[in-house]
Amino acid sequence: MNAFPIIVSSPSGAGKTTIVDAVLKRNKTVSRVITATTRAPRKGEKDGADYHFWTIKQFEQAIKKGQMLEWAQVHTHYYGIPKKSVDSLLKQGICPILVIDVQGARTVKNEYPEAATVFIVPPSLKELKKRILGRNDNTQDIEIRLETAKKEMQELDRYDYALLNDDLEKAVNDMAGIVAAEQCRVCRQDLKKIKNLK
Numbered sequence: 001m002n003a004f005p006i007i008v009s010s011p012s013g014a015g016k017t018t019i020v021d022a023v024l025k026r027n028k029t030v031s032r033v034i035t036a037t038t039r040a041p042r043k044g045e046k047d048g049a050d051y052h053f054w055t056i057k058q059f060e061q062a063i064k065k066g067q068m069l070e071w072a073q074v075h076t077h078y079y080g081i082p083k084k085s086v087d088s089l090l091k092q093g094i095c096p097i098l099v100i101d102v103q104g105a106r107t108v109k110n111e112y113p114e115a116a117t118v119f120i121v122p123p124s125l126k127e128l129k130k131r132i133l134g135r136n137d138n139t140q141d142i143e144i145r146l147e148t149a150k151k152e153m154q155e156l157d158r159y160d161y162a163l164l165n166d167d168l169e170k171a172v173n174d175m176a177g178i179v180a181a182e183q184c185r186v187c188r189q190d191l192k193k194i195k196n197l198k
Contacts, residue, residue: 002188003090005112006030006097006179007105010120011149013131015165016099019120022172023097027179030095033085036062039077052082070100070107075144081108095183102155109158116182118175119159123166125149 010016024032036052038059047053054062059078062068071080081098086108089096098108109115122128128149132142156162161178165171182188 001029001093001183002190003093003095004182004188005086005090005108005115006095006182007108007115007117008097008099008120009102009105009117009152009155009159010165011122011128011152012145013128014120014122014149015131015168015171016120018168019163019165019171019175020097020099023175023179026176029093029183030097030179031089033081033089033096033098035079035081035085035098035100036068037077037079069111070104072101072103074101074103075141075148079104086112095179102152102158106158114187116161116178117159118161118163118178119156120171121153121156121162121164122149123164
């Protein structure tokens with residue numbers, strides 16, 4: 001199989017990280033790309049595992065040096081993907097999973113047209129608000145995130161797959177199925193090798 005990026009987006013709080021983490025435990029041919037951010041770590045988050053937590057100065061230097069595949073200012077923080085994080089996985093034959101917002105998804109899809117794209121849909125805005133409240137974000141952030149969620153859901157038709165997360169176990173199984181199906185597509189195979197089987 002020729003490795004390819006898998007882009008996963010959703011509104012904040014829709015469950016993309018939880019779903020992707022569960023799929024990563026099942027499938028060793030995929031790996032999450034660690035993105036960089038200037039926001040402070042949430043409780044339990046670790047630098048280099050959940051995100052690369054950079055200062056604004058570090059992030060801006062990486063942008064100037066052309067080291068970012070994509071980056072954006074979301075809410076009040078920078079988020080982005082170091083190019084080497086994706087390319088090193090592809091060279092190893094591992095499919096990088098990029099958990100990114102819709103802005104970043106557009107940029108990455110332009111850079112890697114072979115990427116598969118998945119949008120995780122929350123069951124409702126009411127449920128999404130409940131999940132965001134559970135993160136203990138401040139009230140202003142919650143309202144910004146809900147408005148952003150409405151805008152992001154307008155981008156759904158740009159994605160290959162829409163995955164409803166109203167039942168976590170089903171959503172994880174569906175995501176694992178999407179990854180497996182994409183990896184089996186003929187266009188992703190080394191056909192020369194397959195046709196010359198002995």
